[in-house]
Amino acid sequence: MTNIPSEWVAAFRGAARPLTSEEGAGLLTALTAILERCEGAWPGVRLEPGTFVAHLGLHTPAGEPPAQALAAMHCEDLYLALAALEGQRAALDALESSVLVPAGRAVRRVEASDAFVDEVLQLTRLRLLVDEGGRAPRLTEYAGRGPLRRWAEAVSLGIALSLKRRPERSTPLDDALIAADLGAADPELEHIRHRYRPAFRAAFAEALSALSMRDRNLLRMGLVQGLGVESLGALHQVHASTVSRWMAKARESLLEHTRMALARRLALNTSQLDSLLRVLDGSLEISLASLLKEG
Numbered sequence: 001m002t003n004i005p006s007e008w009v010a011a012f013r014g015a016a017r018p019l020t021s022e023e024g025a026g027l028l029t030a031l032t033a034i035l036e037r038c039e040g041a042w043p044g045v046r047l048e049p050g051t052f053v054a055h056l057g058l059h060t061p062a063g064e065p066p067a068q069a070l071a072a073m074h075c076e077d078l079y080l081a082l083a084a085l086e087g088q089r090a091a092l093d094a095l096e097s098s099v100l101v102p103a104g105r106a107v108r109r110v111e112a113s114d115a116f117v118d119e120v121l122q123l124t125r126l127r128l129l130v131d132e133g134g135r136a137p138r139l140t141e142y143a144g145r146g147p148l149r150r151w152a153e154a155v156s157l158g159i160a161l162s163l164k165r166r167p168e169r170s171t172p173l174d175d176a177l178i179a180a181d182l183g184a185a186d187p188e189l190e191h192i193r194h195r196y197r198p199a200f201r202a203a204f205a206e207a208l209s210a211l212s213m214r215d216r217n218l219l220r221m222g223l224v225q226g227l228g229v230e231s232l233g234a235l236h237q238v239h240a241s242t243v244s245r246w247m248a249k250a251r252e253s254l255l256e257h258t259r260m261a262l263a264r265r266l267a268l269n270t271s272q273l274d275s276l277l278r279v280l281d282g283s284l285e286i287s288l289a290s291l292l293k294e295g
Contacts, residue, residue: 078148098149211250
């Protein structure tokens with residue numbers, strides 16, 4: 001059992017009114033029991049007890065005896081949330097399995113596609129754990145008044161509904177560029193130009209499905225949501241330079257597999273394929289975000 005020194009009771013109360021001796025004894029007993037429960041609830045997750053006691057004090061409602069107020073709170077979930085904000089790997093793993101996986105099942109009621117659920121959960125992780133534009137991670141707002149799972153589910157559903165309401169935006173491939181580069185005066189190349197868009201989309205979908213889940217999410221977050229490597233690094237608990245290498249490798253793999261799949265579909269000769277690949281190099285940067293959104 002973790003013993004709670006009396007000075008931590010003072011840290012819990014902060015600047016609040018002094019406690020009677022009876023309230024102080026009750027609070028000390030309650031805090032000791034809470035720490036024991038929290039440490040047992042999340043194996044491998046450990047917070048410095050004084051830090052957690054102060055965190056509890058910040059979120060415990062005033063106006064009633066503290067031990068009574070604590071009894072109505074989800075203290076184990078507060079413990080997990082604080083440890084996840086500290087970046088503890090065991091806490092992040094527990095957050096994934098006990099909070100985000102159930103949230104994903106709720107998101108499927110909005111749209112059942114794996115791509116949509118993946119995008120929503122990645123945005124949820126970002127919203128919960130990463131500082132965005134000067135706004136603190138949303139997990140700092142969790143106060144233990146209800147189950148963390150339900151609270152995070154509400155965040156995920158809000159993101160899902162927002163994505164569903166987002167106007168569809170697509171960037172068409174530049175047919176004028178394609179025509180100029182392939183040479184529209186050549187009837188065979190003109191025919192290829194008309195076939196280009198559906199063949200490319202099919203090749204892209206094939207290449208995208210071959211990527212790992214992590215790489216698909218990185219490309220979507222970076223190219224569709226516009227998140228920088230600093231935010232993505234914080235989300236994955238790695239340095240920004242590592243994320244930059246991951247993204248470069250994922251993009252290179254995606255483009256190479258798209259080229260290979262496109263070559264199989266169009267059965268072009270070497271010269272025609274070289275021309276088409278030159279177009280791809282120019283137009284993929286324009287169309288990649290749109291296709292990732294669709295994929």
